[in-house]
Amino acid sequence: MPDPIVIATWPFGKVAAEAALKSLANGDPALDAAIAGAQAVEDDYSCRTSVGFGSLPDRLGRLTLDACVMDGKTLSCGAVAGVEHIKHPAALARRVMDRTPHVLLVGEAAKWFALQQGFPLEVPYTTDAIKEWLEKHPDLRQKPGANPPAPCDGASEINIDADHHDTVTVLTRDAKGSLGGACTTSGLAYKLPGRVGDSPIIGAGLYADDLAGAAGGTGVGEEIIRIAGSSYVVELMRGGRSPQEACVRACERVNASAGRRGVHPARVAFLALDPKGNVGAACTAKTNFQYAVGRGGKVELVQAKEIAAGM
Numbered sequence: 001m002p003d004p005i006v007i008a009t010w011p012f013g014k015v016a017a018e019a020a021l022k023s024l025a026n027g028d029p030a031l032d033a034a035i036a037g038a039q040a041v042e043d044d045y046s047c048r049t050s051v052g053f054g055s056l057p058d059r060l061g062r063l064t065l066d067a068c069v070m071d072g073k074t075l076s077c078g079a080v081a082g083v084e085h086i087k088h089p090a091a092l093a094r095r096v097m098d099r100t101p102h103v104l105l106v107g108e109a110a111k112w113f114a115l116q117q118g119f120p121l122e123v124p125y126t127t128d129a130i131k132e133w134l135e136k137h138p139d140l141r142q143k144p145g146a147n148p149p150a151p152c153d154g155a156s157e158i159n160i161d162a163d164h165h166d167t168v169t170v171l172t173r174d175a176k177g178s179l180g181g182a183c184t185t186s187g188l189a190y191k192l193p194g195r196v197g198d199s200p201i202i203g204a205g206l207y208a209d210d211l212a213g214a215a216g217g218t219g220v221g222e223e224i225i226r227i228a229g230s231s232y233v234v235e236l237m238r239g240g241r242s243p244q245e246a247c248v249r250a251c252e253r254v255n256a257s258a259g260r261r262g263v264h265p266a267r268v269a270f271l272a273l274d275p276k277g278n279v280g281a282a283c284t285a286k287t288n289f290q291y292a293v294g295r296g297g298k299v300e301l302v303q304a305k306e307i308a309a310g311m
């Protein structure tokens with residue numbers, strides 16, 4: 001019988017991996033376990049600023065969340081993007097998968113669907129997140145009634161530091177050997193209202209197919225979308241590459257894509273799990289990507305290989 005395995009992005013992925021391993025140990029299917037892992041991070045206000053309630057908001061101070069889920073056995077998938085006031089977007093993405101003929105619902109309509117499904121509307125803001133947002137926008141703090149920040153400052157490339165992003169992407173293999181994945185995020189801090197990154201896009205932020213492998217991404221979503229990142233990693237595994245080789249190739253491709261536009265390589269990372277239980281991960285330069293690996297009842301953090309531009 002295959003060993004249950006989970007991998008999850010970033011150090012806070014430990015919280016996800018522990019929850020997912022527990023779920024797998026109870027005999028749950030891979031997708032249920034991946035969602036349990038994602039939800040554990042959505043519920044943990046202490047360990048991040050970019051997943052779930054308490055995360056950093058968009059440029060207008062509004063917090064909107066993105067998530068998707070995928071079942072490697074059936075290729076069933078669901079996603080929500082730009083959804084406000086819903087604490088568990090990964091669970092909502094699962095409802096889109098299970099209860100609609102669609103894959104992706106967005107914004108107000110996703111919220112309306114959540115209400116129909118019995119999800120409560122909740123207040124997503126914490127005093128710390130509001131304080132940080134005000135610190136970034138001193139004009140608003142010092143001059144009540146001042147204009148809100150410009151919705152777009154004209155910057156054409158996204159330059160983010162490590163504190164202003166991060167997504168939890170959880171990939172699992174259950175005791176029957178099936179793969180599942182869940183991905184949940186608030187996206188980039190101070191994003192333009194309406195911006196959607198890779199995380200809720202099947203094939204960009206997440207892909208899972210029992211016949212090839214599962215992969216996920218994190219980092220600057222625009223770069224991951226440009227190369228259809230997770231789908232690319234899975235297709236490389238389908239073609240015989242190991243998860244590690246496939247993640248390295250995806251990072252090289254991001255570097256090459258940034259090079260074609262003459263911009264500084266973006267910070268992105270990929271992680272992958274194949275049907276045999278092999279795992280791998282890689283990131284672009286200066287991303288300092290760590291991911292959690294859970295198997296045999298234990299979870300450890302592993303440092304991913306950095307792929308410099310031009311390699």
Ligand code: ASP
Binds near residue numbers: 164167
């Ligand atoms: N990929 C996410 C996004 O672009 C952010 C992140 O993972 O850091 O929305």
